[in-house]
Amino acid sequence: MKLLAPFALLAATMLTSTAFAAPNVVASIKPVHSLVAAVMAGVGEPTLIVKGSASPHTYALRPSDAGALESADIVFWTGHGMELFLADALSTLAGKATVVELADSPGITLLPLREGGAFEPHSDGDEAEHHDEPAHEGHEHGEGDMHFWLDPENAKLMVAQIATTLSEVDPENASAYQANAEAEQLKLDALEEELKATLAPIADKPFVVFHDAYQYFEARFGLSLAGSVTVTPDVAPGAARIDELKAKVATLGATCVFAEPNFEPTIISAITEGTEAKAGVLDPEGGGLTEGVDLYPELLRGLATSLVDCLKLVRTKSVPPPNLPLIGGGTWLVSYPPLCPKRDLTPPPHQGEAGWGYPTRNTATSTAP
Known part of the structure; x- marks a missing residue:
């Protein structure tokens, strides 16, 4: 009986680790990989296909990529309009995987491509090499702008879809995925507010x-x-x-x-x-x-x-505008060209906002000590 105890403990350990092992997850491009990694934190790590500075528009699958797709349980990609190189590979190499096109995430906003007027026809850098490929033509004319991850509100919806898929494929770790997703969405809210102030x-x-x-x-x-x-x-x-x-x-x-x-x-x-x-x-x-x-x-x-x-605003050495003294000296940062008519440079009392063509001291654009 004593000899059986270590074997029983080993078997129990193997059973537990197998039950809670993370699925093999593949992500197409870096922004997608980052969001998937956030949801999988503490459970596992996704595999990235397009590494380094390579472009998804011109990427060619490597043998290691093919191996990752063949062993994948889940593949996350943006969709047919972006990662052209994956369109055929997903069906031929990742046949057993759950494939998630994040452009189809519930609630996500997709904008049309802008062409005409000030916007020249869309190009992904080497369009001449792909004129005869229907998937790329879909990107240019039928599927809209596929850079949707650049809106943090869309990123929150992507995170929700990622967590849902991971939880369905790996229910043992569902609570971890959901907790990570909620934490990531809060971080994205804070990031959005930060960027609003910056921009x-x-x-x-x-x-x-x-x-x-x-x-x-x-x-x-x-x-x-x-x-x-x-x-x-x-x-x-x-x-x-x-x-x-x-x-x-x-x-x-x-x-x-x-x-x-x-x-x-x-x-x-x-x-x-x-x-x-x-x-x-x-x-x-x-x-x-x-x-x-x-x-x-x-x-x-x-x-x-x-x-x-x-x-950024142009730095000038001019004196403060009329009726708006700058205590302590220093220089002012003034928009160029002015945002207000030249004939009306003096703001009413307490109105020195940037909309008048120059900021107030409270905007922190003065260089005074």
């Missing part, structure tokens, strides 16, 4: 992007995207196209022009050279960030920081 000072500043991937972020935080220009990341435009793009940037009144990390710096400088627009970089997928739970909030904070750094 408020530059909400009225017009900017142009090389890739119209940011309308969810723009809509959530009230930003002023003036338009987009279509530029291939690794192919320098010809002289005529550069002149055309410069003219468009000037016409749109853009303060900044934003490319993405995969664009050659020479292309960015060629388009902004000779214009009053500054150049910036936005990263909608977190290519330069380390994968994991913290990536999603770092991604959104990074977008906000890049926008503010390029669009």
Whole structure:
């Protein structure tokens, strides 16, 4: 009997660990992986397909990716409009897995692609290589803008869908998934409020992007995207196209022009050279960030920081506006061009808000000690 005790204990331990083992979970891109990792915290870790700075628009599956899909119990992806490389692989390699298209999460907001007028036809960087692929054409014309994770309200709905799926496949750990999801949604609420405060000072500043991937972020935080220009990341435009793009940037009144990390710096400088627009970089997928739970909030904070750094108020050395003395000296930060008519620079009593063309001391934009 004494000899059987260790074996009984070992069997019980193996049974317990098997019953509560985390499922094999695969996530397509970094933002999705980050949210899945948050929900799985303390239970298991998902496997990421598109690693590093690779783009889902041009990615090709590796043997290790195929192996991960074959052994997956759950696969989370945004949908047919984004990860083109997964469309066929999910049916051929992940046949036994529960596949979740997060674009179909209940309540999620999907916006149409913007084309015409200030917005040039949508491009994912190398569209010439994919003209004959129906799934990509669906992305451009039928399925809308698939960068929906850039709205933290959508991210909360994605978290809810992730937790529901994990709980259904792995009911033994359902309570942990639900608790993690609720905690993550509270963090996303706090992140949204933080970003509202960060972005408020530059909400009225017009900017142009090389890739119209940011309308969810723009809509959530009230930003002023003036338009987009279509530029291939690794192919320098010809002289005529550069002149055309410069003219468009000037016409749109853009303060900044934003490319993405995969664009050659020479292309960015060629388009902004000779214009009053500054150049910036936005990263909608977190290519330069380390994968994991913290990536999603770092991604959104990074977008906000890049926008503010390029669009921030112009520092001047002028004296304080009439009837609004600056105690203790220092300089004022004033919007340019002024937000109010030149003939009406003096605000009524107690009205020195930024809407009058200059901020009050309470806005913390003074450099006075």
